[in-house]
Structures are given as C-alpha cells and as structure tokens.
Amino acid sequence: MISSSSGPVETRYLHDWTGTRYGTPVGLACPGDAAAVAALLAACHAQRQPVAVQGGRTGVSGGAAPGDGELVLSLERLDGIEAFDRHAGVIVAGAGVVLQTLQETVEAEGWCLPLDLASRGSCQIGGNVATNAGGSRVVKYGSMRQSVLGLEAVLADGSVLGPPNCLVKNNAGYALSALLVGSEGTLGVVTRAALRLVPLPAVRRTALLALQAGAALDAVLACLRRGLGDALSALEVMWPDFVDAARAARPELRALPPAFAGRRVLLVEGEGDDDVRLGERLEACIGRCIDNGLVADAVVSASARDAASLWALRESVGEIQAGIRPYVGFDLGIACAGHDDFVAAARQRLQQVLPQQRAFFFGHAGDDNLHALVGPCEQPGQRDAAEAALYELLAPLCTSITAEHGIGRKKLHHLARSRSAADMAAMRSLKRALDPHAILNRGRVFADE
Numbered sequence: 001m002i003s004s005s006s007g008p009v010e011t012r013y014l015h016d017w018t019g020t021r022y023g024t025p026v027g028l029a030c031p032g033d034a035a036a037v038a039a040l041l042a043a044c045h046a047q048r049q050p051v052a053v054q055g056g057r058t059g060v061s062g063g064a065a066p067g068d069g070e071l072v073l074s075l076e077r078l079d080g081i082e083a084f085d086r087h088a089g090v091i092v093a094g095a096g097v098v099l100q101t102l103q104e105t106v107e108a109e110g111w112c113l114p115l116d117l118a119s120r121g122s123c124q125i126g127g128n129v130a131t132n133a134g135g136s137r138v139v140k141y142g143s144m145r146q147s148v149l150g151l152e153a154v155l156a157d158g159s160v161l162g163p164p165n166c167l168v169k170n171n172a173g174y175a176l177s178a179l180l181v182g183s184e185g186t187l188g189v190v191t192r193a194a195l196r197l198v199p200l201p202a203v204r205r206t207a208l209l210a211l212q213a214g215a216a217l218d219a220v221l222a223c224l225r226r227g228l229g230d231a232l233s234a235l236e237v238m239w240p241d242f243v244d245a246a247r248a249a250r251p252e253l254r255a256l257p258p259a260f261a262g263r264r265v266l267l268v269e270g271e272g273d274d275d276v277r278l279g280e281r282l283e284a285c286i287g288r289c290i291d292n293g294l295v296a297d298a299v300v301s302a303s304a305r306d307a308a309s310l311w312a313l314r315e316s317v318g319e320i321q322a323g324i325r326p327y328v329g330f331d332l333g334i335a336c337a338g339h340d341d342f343v344a345a346a347r348q349r350l351q352q353v354l355p356q357q358r359a360f361f362f363g364h365a366g367d368d369n370l371h372a373l374v375g376p377c378e379q380p381g382q383r384d385a386a387e388a389a390l391y392e393l394l395a396p397l398c399t400s401i402t403a404e405h406g407i408g409r410k411k412l413h414h415l416a417r418s419r420s421a422a423d424m425a426a427m428r429s430l431k432r433a434l435d436p437h438a439i440l441n442r443g444r445v446f447a448d449e
C-alpha cells in the first residue's frame, strides 16, 4: 500500500464542493513537481493502487472526492507560474495555481485569461483543464479548451506527456492535450498547462434586463448578439425564483426597479476600448429590445463597482445552495430556444413528484447551458425522483446532462442519455489504453467494468 501521509486524511480532502463523501482514503500525497507525480503514479500502477486526483475541490460532480482505499493525489503544491511570454500572451502555469492568482498575474501586465468562475478563489488550473470549465465568458471566448495550447500530464503508468506545446499552430501528431481537456482525471494527471491569453479589455459594462413575460429568450439573445457583435462577453439568465432567493439570502444586493418583480432577468456584459462608445452601444441595443417588446426595464452599470454589484446577483448560487442542502444540481445542455418550455415542464413535473422541494433555474443563456437546483432532497429516492423528472424531459443524444461540470460520480449512470453506444465504447477503449488497471479516478465518468 502506498501512503504519503501519516494519520487520517484531513476532512477537507474527503469531498468536493457538494460535500458528499464516498469513503475513506488510504492516504494523501502532495507531490511538489511532475517527476514526483510520475514516480508516485508508476508505483501506484505497479501495485494497482487506485488514486483520486484533486485540484481545488470546487467541482460539483464528486470526481475529486476519494472512495474507500483510494490514495488522494493533491496537485496543490504545483502552484508556480513557470513562464510568462508578455509579447506573445502565453503563460505556463503549474496545475495547482489558483485561477484568481493567475488572473491577477496576467491582468497586471495587460493580459486576460478569459476563463472566469465564481469559484475563482479556490479552483485550480489543473481542475479547470480537467473539467473543461466554462463559466461566464464562453459566449465570447469559448470554454477552457479554447485557451489551452498544450499540457504536461502524467499517465497512469508514470510516463510524462509534454513539455506543453506553446505554439499557436502545431499539427505534429495527435492533439493529446485536447483529449485530456475535459477527461476529469480519468486519462492522466495534468501537471502544467500552457495557456493562450487575450489582451485585457479596457472597459466592461454590465446591465440587468427585466424580460417581458411573453418574450422568447432566443429572440432577446439574437437582438443583443446582433446589436453588440464582438463586444458581447456574457449573457446570463435567472428565473424569478432565483432572483428572489438571491435577494433574500443577500439583503445587501442592490434594489431593483419595481418592473423587475416576477420577471426573468438577463445579465448582459459588453467589453470594449472606449467606455463612452461601449455604453452608447449597450444602451442603444437595450433600447431596441424595449422597442421590440422584448424587455420591460433595464439597469446599466455606471462603474466597475456597480458592475460587481450586478454580477453579485448571478453569483449568489452558493448562498442559494446553502439554503436547500442536500440539493440536486443540474447542468443541462439544451438549445436556448427550448429553455422556457423546459423550465415550465420541469416545474410541473417537480410539483407532482417533489411538491415540498424548492427549485431554482438559471444559466449561461449564451451557451445553451441551463442550471437547476432542487432541494432539500434528504430522503432516499428524492434525488432519483428529481433526476428522473428533469432528465426524462431531455431529448436523447441532442441534449446534454452536463454542459460544463462534468460527469464525475454523480452523473455516470445517465451518460448514455447524451452519448451513443459507439461513443461510449470508444471512450472505454481510450481509458483501457491509457490506464489499463483503471487506477486514475476509478468509477468516475463511467462505472467500473
């Protein structure tokens, strides 16, 4: 047995953000470099020792939480910025670098990593890569995959892939890094990432829009996309229950005009070079939405601080979750045109099967990503009932049971709703080829064979 810590493993390493525990690990390893990760995995491979790979443990799919007999492999000590090309806008960071640390480092030099999540203060670059994290600016910049130029990663047998590609174009052989992005620690352990940055926008403006009751969400989005073009950097939607719960949980949130009561609220962010021009463009675009009968009222930020107070409404998810634990979280991929009908149908079903539970809907509207929180679900069977209620509304194969959070442990029994039998077989073949003894994150993404 391989154990790198003495005594029981500290509680914080036993679960991810959801708090669910799956068992008792045999120990904790916190290697300080890729060579140490490689030596550890080679030994684990030889001894068939299962490993639970951990970043910042802000994941919500249970992937980072260890099970019985697993060795926790934390990447937290790989926390160095190893190279920063300030001309090319390329940074090479250790897997354990906290996202916010990297954001602040590059922003001080006029660059920006487009990825931004409310968990920025704890999640790590390796975890962001492993989950192909999305966040709030996917509508403009894409998910983490679009920022990854190359990776250094350790395979289950201890062999080290890399060094990370830092070139903008490189077609020399298979894109192994792209394969590892989003593989949730099941195909390899990310130790370093080369990331492509974008110039830091000079200004950002944020607005909250109260949608007219009958306005189709995709029509509002189309109006904003056409009006803002390249300047559009975030499009987030919240249904009325979410807005009310956020304001109840955080009374300090800015008061909204009366026209916002009981309406869906859209958060829109634009980026640009010139504050006045961006403000004019945003206001003209909102004006068109109002004239077209899509929007009832709007609030536009006047300063960065003001913008942060509008974002705080959307970022109150943690407070809402805390009020309904244990909750069931949904991360659905559905074309935006179908969001309103889906929410109405889901509410109806939930009312039938879980009438005592509360449900909150919100999402990254610009990315076809609808989130829901349903809880509290304390009794056995309530989680299954909530999942059945929502997943059975999804059209098979052309929708997703997870748009950004990943399958982890929590959704593995539902993967076949979103992927074909051939897809599943190909994924299993890849897993067997790269990790023949299934030591890495066993029982995540798909069930043990």
Ligand SMILES: Cc1cc2nc3c(=O)[nH]c(=O)nc-3n(C[C@H](O)[C@H](O)[C@H](O)COP(=O)(O)OP(=O)(O)OC[C@H]3O[C@@H](n4cnc5c(N)ncnc54)[C@H](O)[C@@H]3O)c2cc1C
Residues within 6 Å of the ligand: 016, 017, 052, 053, 054, 055, 056, 057, 058, 059, 060, 062, 063, 064, 075, 095, 116, 117, 118, 119, 122, 123, 124, 125, 126, 127, 128, 129, 130, 131, 132, 133, 134, 135, 136, 184, 185, 186, 188, 189, 190, 191, 317, 318, 404, 405, 408, 441, 444
């Ligand atoms: C308040 C809040 C808001 C969030 N908002 C978003 C959001 O908008 N968009 C979004 O996509 N996610 C969001 N998340 C989920 C989470 O923050 C992301 O999934 C994040 O990318 C996880 O990073 P982590 O370092 O915490 O990874 P962990 O939770 O530690 O791990 C997540 C998965 O990645 C694997 N892993 C971790 N590090 C490595 C590594 N170095 N090599 C290989 N595998 C590894 C783990 O085994 C696990 O399967 C949010 C979470 C919270 C709590």
